[in-house]
Amino acid sequence: MPEKTVKSKKTIERHGLSVLFVHWTVAISTFILIFSGLGQMPLYKRYMLDLVPGLSWVTDFSITLSIHYWAATVLIFTIVYHIAFHVMRWEFDMLPRRGDMKQSAQIIMAVFGFGKEPENDKYLAEQRLAYVFIGVSLLIMVFTGIIKVLKKPAAYQLFRRLYLLDHPDS
């Protein structure tokens, strides 16, 4: 009986560059936003994080606010890219389907040896549900963040001008 071996080391391409880009950019920018956002509370002076060598800058709001804004820009870019890209390609594999809750329970049970794991599509039922949960959470945060930016009078004026809601001279 001939031995079965893997013929080549070629990996299976599950995701293209766009998806990888979105995945990692969202992950990294979200963590940067959490860190710089906690700094806005203000938390780091009270709990003396600035005394940790190399972190003296964390209590400087001019730094952490700029970082927060840049990370927000990246996150907004990526989220819009993600939605626009998949809508244009008409790809909705990640959206939950009827019966995903039940299937998720079956998968979890199967992990502990109860019952059989159901057939999966490209993504697991759990992954589709988690996607919506994370997606909605991020959209809420982006929306509340935009409101906070627009509450700054200068930023608000800028938005109005940029989207021509206002005559620049008015």
Place this chain on the structure above:
Amino acid sequence: MSDFSRREFLKRSAAAGVASGVALTGFGKNAVASDVAQVGTMIDLTRCDGCKGLDTPACVTACREENKDVFPEPIENIGNYWPHKKKEDWSKKRGLTSRLTPYNWTFVQNVNVEHGGKRYDLSVPRRCMHCDNPPCANVCPFSVQYKTPEGPVVIDHDLCFGGAKCRDVCPWGIPARQAGVGIYLKIAPKLAGGGVMYKCDLCYSRVKSGREPACVEACPRNAIIFGEKEKMRALAHKRASEINGYIYGEKENGGTSTFYVSPVPFEKVDAELMKQKSAQPNPKAPGFPGMPVDVENFTETANGIAWSMAIAPVASIAAAAGVAYKTMKGDKKDA
């Protein structure tokens, strides 16, 4: 992807654009439009003499009287700001008038400065400058500090958590904190929050009912003049050219609604104030502001970044359309 056509692609692109378009144009339709003329003050340092002969300058007394009902009444045993072994409690020093405290929202600094071979005794009434683009209000994490349509920058004492961020970002360190009072006591007083911040609100309730701020009304020498902000600016320029003097507050922190006019360059006033500050028991403590000339507003950098934030969705859709079109035309299975 074989059924993919240019027409279909355009249709999908439009669908993707609709949501962001609605979101972008829908914003801010009912936000405050400032139809109200903004108010301001002109402080003439050639007139102010710090009320020589009085124990306390008239503006300071009037301010304390006007705001006495708003002054904090803290709890008996105020806890420290854990893990620090300190707290900001001014309730035992309510009578202090030589600096800004939660019980003293304006005070007068006295400097003796040389300029052009002459020595000048200047008295400088100090309080919140009511900036055009106030960093304090911009960065308040709870959005409980804001610029009113009339111009004064005010703090909501009921919701202020006392993190003192507003004071950290104010070039003059104006807001003063009182511990043992405010909403933080109801949440986790040991772990978060520090009291409530207090500062001049330019007697906002008086301003709204068409009256002058208490300090202006009380000044016996008309050194503090109140009125429409642009008129105050013009008045400051007129006075400055009369005395060949200098203006402070017009450019500082990106513009304020307080215009000081002095016969002496403010660099010299600031240097003298810094000398006085360094001689104080705790030179680092806020509440004794200097007059740094041309001090910058750090939130302008952040607002500059807001540009890129505003452009991001549009650039993003363009990028997505480009990549999507390319990958689909090239009939790539998965992108």
